[in-house]
Amino acid sequence: MHFDDMPIGDAYLTHEAVQAVLERQDNLCAGCGTPLDAVSTYFDLRQPVIRGGPHTLGNLAALCPSCHLNHMRRIRGEFADHRNK
Numbered sequence: 681m682h683f684d685d686m687p688i689g690d691a692y693l694t695h696e697a698v699q700a701v702l703e704r705q706d707n708l709c710a711g712c713g714t715p716l717d718a719v720s721t722y723f724d725l726r727q728p729v730i731r732g733g734p735h736t737l738g739n740l741a742a743l744c745p746s747c748h749l750n751h752m753r754r755i756r757g758e759f760a761d762h763r764n765k
Contacts, residue, residue, distance in 0.1 A: 701723065711751065725740060
């Protein structure tokens with residue numbers, strides 16, 4: 681199984697998984713390209729599970745705080761719209 685196809689746990693990422701995602705992104709935010717540091721890096725699914733995205737390392741993105749906040753706002757809005765239909 682390719683590393684990007686490996687399932688990720690429900691809540692915690694291993695050190696190896698974190699390193700793999702950061703290396704794949706050259707330690708840059710997937711949203712804006714800002715350099716990431718160990719203290720303020722967030723990890724989120726690029727394609728949320730609710731939209732059919734897989735819960736795998738290949739779908740995981742490292743984001744800066746600003747991009748993570750924007751991503752979460754967008755996903756919450758889509759989820760609310762979906763629930764109200």
